[in-house]
Every structure is written in C-alpha cells, then in structure tokens.
Amino acid sequence: MRILGLDVGDRTVGVAVSDPLGIIATGVTTIERVGIRKDTGKVIDYIREYDCPLVVMGLPLNLDDSDSVQTEKVREFRTMLENKLRSLGPLSKVKVVWQDERYSTAEAEEVLIEAGMSREDRKKIIDRQAAIVILQRYLDSMPTEEKI
Secondary structure, rough: OOOEEEEEEEOOEEEEEEEOOOOOOOEEEEEEEEOHHHHHHEEEHHHHHOOEEEEEEEEEEEOOOOOOEEEEEEEHHHHHHHHHHHHHHHHHHEEEEEEEOOOOHHHHHOOOOHOOOOHHHHHHHHHHHHHHHHHOOOOOOHHHHHOO
C-alpha cells in the first residue's frame, strides 16, 4: 500500500510517496499553487497515479500546540481535498490524516545542506523534501503489521 505525503504551503505543495511496503518515503514533485480547486485536483491526480488509499498531510502547529494562520489554510485545503474525493466514487474511500510537521522544513533544509546543495537549488526542492520528512515520520510511527 502506497501512501501520499503532502507539505501544503502558500506558494507550493510538496508531494512525496511511500514505497509499496510503507517503509521509505520518496519525493515526487512540488506543485506550484494556482488555486485551491486546481491544486487539490493535481493532488488527486497523484493519488490516482500511485493508487494511494491514504494521504498524510503536515499540520503546521505552533510550538505550544495552538493553531497558526497557516494551520487554518491547511485545514481548508484538507476540507477541499476530502470534499472532492467524496464526489469521485472509488476515491471516496481515500483517508486523509494529519502528521505534526513542526521542524520538518528545518530538518529538510539540514538534509539538503549536508548533501552539498546550493541555496538556490535548495529553494527549488525544499517543500518536496519537507513532504518526505512528514511522510517518513508517519511511516516510522506505523506498527509493522499495518504496513503489509
């Protein structure tokens, strides 16, 4: 079972996908945001392409667990995605869950710096790398029996 991971930002959506065994997250793409309807439509295209019954979205909370301005925007994105999925017959069974994304961008940045990437190159893929971090955290927290 493959799982899709998302890092939803104001300008981009980082997309990652797990391997079929649910062990390793890999980056797929960065979607340039144009509007919530089109953006969620592109996410649905990836759900179809990778046949994912589960989507893990990063939830941007403040350090004290309170909501931020970005939290509300991401909740709105999830609501739109779930509504579209419900209207699509077979995809209505796709489940969307939250994963705490605190420090995911910092962790992603650290990985890219260690890989020797320039600042300019890091900017292009940071959201995809953050989606990998978010999805990998989720995968690592799953019991082994759920992965198979």
